Structures are given as structure tokens and as C-alpha cells.
Amino acid sequence: MLELKNIWVNAGNQKVLNGINLKIGKGETHILLGPNASGKSTLAKTIMGFSQFKVVKGKIIFESKEIQKLKTWERAKLGLFLVFQQPPSVKDITLNELLELISKQTNSNNKKIEKIFPNISGLEKRKLNVSFSGGEQKVSELIQLMSVKPKFVIFDEIDSGLDIVMLKKISRAVRNYLTENHITSLFITHRGDIMKYLNPDTAHVLLDGKIACSGDWKNVWKTVKKYGYEKCRKCPTRIS
Numbered sequence: 001m002l003e004l005k006n007i008w009v010n011a012g013n014q015k016v017l018n019g020i021n022l023k024i025g026k027g028e029t030h031i032l033l034g035p036n037a038s039g040k041s042t043l044a045k046t047i048m049g050f051s052q053f054k055v056v057k058g059k060i061i062f063e064s065k066e067i068q069k070l071k072t073w074e075r076a077k078l079g080l081f082l083v084f085q086q087p088p089s090v091k092d093i094t095l096n097e098l099l100e101l102i103s104k105q106t107n108s109n110n111k112k113i114e115k116i117f118p119n120i121s122g123l124e125k126r127k128l129n130v131s132f133s134g135g136e137q138k139v140s141e142l143i144q145l146m147s148v149k150p151k152f153v154i155f156d157e158i159d160s161g162l163d164i165v166m167l168k169k170i171s172r173a174v175r176n177y178l179t180e181n182h183i184t185s186l187f188i189t190h191r192g193d194i195m196k197y198l199n200p201d202t203a204h205v206l207l208d209g210k211i212a213c214s215g216d217w218k219n220v221w222k223t224v225k226k227y228g229y230e231k232c233r234k235c236p237t238r239i240s
Contacts, residue, residue, distance in 0.1 A: 001027075001028075002060075002061070002062050003022070003023045003059075004020050005021060006057060007020040007055060007058035008020075009046050009056065010053075010056050017042060018208070018209040020058070022211060025184070025201075026184055027183075028185075029178065029187065029200040029201055030200060030201060031189060031217055032186060032206055033203060033205050033206070033221075034207060034229070038206045038208065040157075044082060044154045044156045048072055048080060049070060049071060062075070063078070065078070078151075080154070081153045081154070082154045082156065083141045083142070083145060083155045084156060087129050089129040090130075093127070093128055094124065094127055095125075096125060099124070102144070102147040103147065123136055123143075128140070135161075135166045138162065138166075139170070142170065142174065145177075149181070152186075153185045153186075154185070155187045157189060157190060158170065167197070171197035172197055174198070175197060175199070195217050200217050201217075202215070205220060205224070212229075212233050220232075
């Protein structure tokens with residue numbers, strides 16, 4: 001469904017991604033691990049077409065179509081969706097008003113969403129993400145995701161700032177939603193513990209703007225926890 005072919009990206013005059021190659025098949029869930037400043041969020045925003053990140057070389061192919069020259073909104077219309085690590089606050093609209101706008105375009109069933117997150121009524125009436133806690137921001141993002149019905153979702157550090165109870169709840173809700181709706185996904189994470197609730201197909205490690213290694217998520221995470229990311233730096237191809 002998504003393929004990155006030798007992607008090189010600059011932010012201003014600085015190189016931030018250095019020859020990324022990645023393939024994610026339809027319906028698969030992939031994990032992207034890496035330390036801070038390794039380029040994980042840059043990769044997410046590059047896939048979505050954020051203007052501050054310029055693709056200077058390579059191709060981004062989504063459903064057999066090159067999209068690296070498309071605007072962000074054009075990519076969104078194709079079915080790409082990004083769950084922000086720190087979503088922006090919007091004072092001019094409530095979450096409920098946004099969901100009503102979305103439902104007119106997608107015929108989404110908000111009643112079904114309420115069964116997954118039964119305590120969202122308070123959030124719906126508040127201005128979007130204004131004074132939301134970290135957990136409330138995550139729930140707000142997931143509600144929007146489920147309303148939009150995308151084909152491919154990038155989750156940028158969805159596990160950051162969550163305690164273990166909230167992490168389990170959100171991870172399981174997301175996993176069930178993705179599976180039931182056959183949605184392809186890429187999870188970007190620093191912690192890695194979210195993987196045991198998602199059971200992804202493949203895990204990748206990003207270091208210095210390059211994918212250092214890929215493989216079975218259990219083996220990748222075991223290696224990272226035991227030896228740190230430097231072990232992955234020495235990996236020539238895959239951790240199997």
C-alpha cells in the first residue's frame with residue numbers, strides 16, 4: 001500500500017532523512033522505533049507532505065501512485081491520516097462540531113465510536129484540544145480518526161504521556177479498530193511497550209535518518225532493551 005523508495009529529505013539546509021526505503025503491505029501494522037532526534041516524526045510528516053520538509057530525492061508511492069509532489073490535503077483525500085503526538089488546539093470549533101462536519105462527508109457512525117469511548121460526551125462539547133489532558137488529546141485524535149475512515153494511518157508517539165491503564169485501553173481499541181476495518185498503519189514510538197498490545201507485523205529501527213534494521217518486533221524490541229540502539233546500528237540487514 002505504501003512504499004518509500006530512497007527518500008532523502010531536507011528541513012531548510014539540513015539533511016534529516018538519508019535514503020529511506022520502506023514497504024508496508026495492505027492491512028499490515030508496522031512499528032518505527034528510534035531515539036529522540038532520529039527522524040521519526042520527520043518521516044511521518046514527510047509522508048503527509050508537510051511543507052517544511054522537502055523531498056530532494058526518491059519517491060513516495062501510495063496505492064501505486066506517486067504522491068511526493070501532492071499537497072497535504074490531497075494526500076489526506078487519498079486516505080492518509082496522521083495522529084499527532086501533540087495535536088494543535090483550535091479555539092473556534094468544538095470536537096462535536098468537527099465530528100458533525102466530518103459525518104456530512106463520510107456518513108460516519110458516531111454512535112459506534114461512543115461504544116468504544118463511552119465517556120466522550122464531555123470532550124465533544126469543549127473547544128478542540130483546548131486544555132485537554134494528554135489522554136484526552138489521544139482520545140480526541142482517535143475519535144477523529146474513526147470518523148474519517150482512512151485507508152492508512154500514521155500514529156506519531158500515541159503512547160507518549162500515557163499511564164499503563166490508558167495505554168492498554170487506547171492500544172486495544174486501536175488494534176481492534178484497525179483489524180475490523182482492514183486499515184494499514186505505521187506506529188512511531190520511542191517507548192516500544194505499545195507493541196505487545198498491537199502485535200505488529202514488522203518493526204524497524206531508525207537511526208540518523210536511516211532505517212538501520214528491520215525484523216520481527218519481539219526480537220527487535222528485545223535487542224533494543226538489552227543492548228540499546230547501538231546494536232541495531234551494527235545490524236547489516238535484519239534482526240530475525
